[in-house]
Amino acid sequence: MNSLDNFLTDIESEEVSQEDREKFEKWLSKILADPEQISSKIEDALKQGMFSEWEKESVNHKFKLGSYYPSVIERCLRQQAYSYLYAEPPSPEELAIFNEGKAIHELVAFALRRSGIISVEGSEVVVDLIFNEEVKLHGRIDDLLLIRLSEESNNFKLFVPLEIKSASVMPDEPWRTHYYQLSTYLLAENYPMGVLLYWIKREGKVKAFPITKDDTMRAVLRERVLELHEALKNGTFPMKEAASNKDYLQCERCSYIDRCNPYLIDSIPKGSKLSVFDLDGTILDTSQRKRTILQELGLPPSAKTTDIHDEETNRKYWQLMDNPNYVELDNLYDQAREKVFSEAKLGRIPVAISSGRRETLLEATKARLANLGVPLFHLILREAGNYETDGKFKTKWSQRLASNYELVEFFDRDAVLSSMIMKTVKERQAKT
Ligand code: SF4
Numbered sequence: 126m127n128s129l130d131n132f133l134t135d136i137e138s139e140e141v142s143q144e145d146r147e148k149f150e151k152w153l154s155k156i157l158a159d160p161e162q163i164s165s166k167i168e169d170a171l172k173q174g175m176f177s178e179w180e181k182e183s184v185n186h187k188f189k190l191g192s193y194y195p196s197v198i199e200r201c202l203r204q205q206a207y208s209y210l211y212a213e214p215p216s217p218e219e220l221a222i223f224n225e226g227k228a229i230h231e232l233v234a235f236a237l238r239r240s241g242i243i244s245v246e247g248s249e250v251v252v253d254l255i256f257n258e259e260v261k262l263h264g265r266i267d268d269l270l271l272i273r274l275s276e277e278s279n280n281f282k283l284f285v286p287l288e289i290k291s292a293s294v295m296p297d298e299p300w301r302t303h304y305y306q307l308s309t310y311l312l313a314e315n316y317p318m319g320v321l322l323y324w325i326k327r328e329g330k331v332k333a334f335p336i337t338k339d340d341t342m343r344a345v346l347r348e349r350v351l352e353l354h355e356a357l358k359n360g361t362f363p364m365k366e367a368a369s370n371k372d373y374l375q376c377e378r379c380s381y382i383d384r385c386n387p388y389l390i391d392s393i394p395k396g397s398k399l400s401v402f403d404l405d406g407t408i409l410d411t412s413q414r415k416r417t418i419l420q421e422l423g424l425p426p427s428a429k430t431t432d433i434h435d436e437e438t439n440r441k442y443w444q445l446m447d448n449p450n451y452v453e454l455d456n457l458y459d460q461a462r463e464k465v466f467s468e469a470k471l472g473r474i475p476v477a478i479s480s481g482r483r484e485t486l487l488e489a490t491k492a493r494l495a496n497l498g499v500p501l502f503h504l505i506l507r508e509a510g511n512y513e514t515d516g517k518f519k520t521k522w523s524q525r526l527a528s529n530y531e532l533v534e535f536f537d538r539d540a541v542l543s544s545m546i547m548k549t550v551k552e553r554q555a556k557t
Pocket residue numbers: 201202203204205207365366367368369375376377379380381382385386387
């Protein structure tokens with residue numbers, strides 16, 4: 126009996142018996158009646174192959190206390206600790222990114238070799254940046270290049286580590302996490318410079334950023350590694366760094382978000398009932414602050430921000446609005462204090478949110494509220510780099526709060542927004 130492979134290749138051959146030919150035709154018609162069994166087989170094979178490649182690589186990444194990865198050392202310390210202690214198999218997306226990165230790396234090394242201009246002296250070159258007898262950063266340089274240049278009849282050569290990163294958009298400058306990684310390699314082997322090469326898949330663009338060795342980075346890296354190491358050695362966890370720096374974008378992308386629970390407020394026990402107030406719409410009236418600032422800029426106090434067309438004046442206006450010294454001009458809306466007290470009397474913890482007030486005003490705002498006698502337990506202000514709309518900012522935070530607390534009321538100047546927020550919160554709470 127011929128094997129299936131032989132059927133596929135030899136079916137046209139004279140030697141195939143009529144009986145075997147008929148068997149094959151019968152089998153083929155079954156396949157063609159359900160051709161997806163072939164395409165899904167290819168998909169499965171690809172997934173299996175990509176996973177095997179990742180598994181092979183991850184053998185090199187078994188966690189050893191004291192040996193940490195330069196590729197993630199800039200990331201949230203708590204996240205790093207989780208990734209060492211609770212390493213999880215990659216998601217399909219992570220698997221695809223890993224394999225794509227590997228393929229691009231191989232392509233770049235191949236193309237550089239073909240160029241005849243640069244020699245690739247090694248790939249996956251192991252490097253250790255040692256801090257003390259028990260702690261080091263341990264990584265692998267994608268490619269170690271040797272560049273030969275001639276000047277005034279002298280021939281010079283330079284070893285240059287190359288790190289290759291694939292991305293969906295070209296950054297204006299290297300990402301900080303990649304800078305930390307390459308800096309580790311430069312410091313470990315005393316290379317004067319290295320190159321970060323970004324490969325932009327969608328646009329087919331490539332850009333190489335030179336990075337020179339920065340000796341001050343040794344102390345930065347050392348401090349991070351030692352903090353991580355001390356925590357792990359003592360069986361504890363380092364701080365929730367991203368959450369305490371209000372880098373919630375990092376939290377949103379973190380695989381360990383459920384384990385970490387970064388939105389639990391330390392001072393408010395889980396399960397408490399909360400009433401949320403729109404700070405600048407229902408508690409603090411900012412009109413006096415705005416009028417004063419407009420006057421200082423030589424504008425009529427009744428002017429609206431949309432009336433400020435001069436770029437420089439506009440910039441100054443927002444700079445002064447973000448200046449803590451002016452917060453003492455904020456006043457209370459009518460009945461604001463009473464509303465907060467009455468929620469507290471009902472056993473609800475009053476917290477406030479503002480999408481218009483920046484984190485830099487946190488302490489000044491707390492002080493102003495204390496002066497005005499308003500007992501708000503917690504303030505959520507807009508963190509740097511967050512450009513969400515007012516509605517999105519408040520809705521997102523309500524969902525975050527609802528993951529730990531019973532959100533009973535949301536008081537907003539915009540009644541429609543407030544009822545939409547409560548609707549989505551209730552839907553979420555009903556699901557859990
Ligand atoms: S959820 Fe945020 S704070 Fe927690 S580990 Fe992840 S990045 Fe760090």
